[in-house]
Amino acid sequence: SNPDYGIGLLVMAFELAHPEALPELLRICGNSVYQLKARKATYRALATSAAESGAANAVEEFKLFCLAFNTSELLDS
Secondary structure (H helix, E strand, O other): OOHHHHHHHHHHHOOOOOOHHHHHHHHHHHHOOHHOOOHHHHHHHHHHHHHOOOOOOHHHHHHHHHOOHHHHHHHHO
16 A cells, blocks of 8 residues: 555565565566666665676676666666
């Protein structure tokens, strides 16, 4: 009933090392009326994950996200 809260919970789950949250975030990014909010939240979460962990897979996920979505609209994140 509260999309902002739900998106926030998914981001929190992803940040707390629950990788199953990422596909749900990406689903919302692709085909939802809340896609801009979801894209901004996912962009921030993936960027933070890539920067903190430095793991190749985290960096690759961030790069793929940036290629899949127009990141110029997300830069205010």
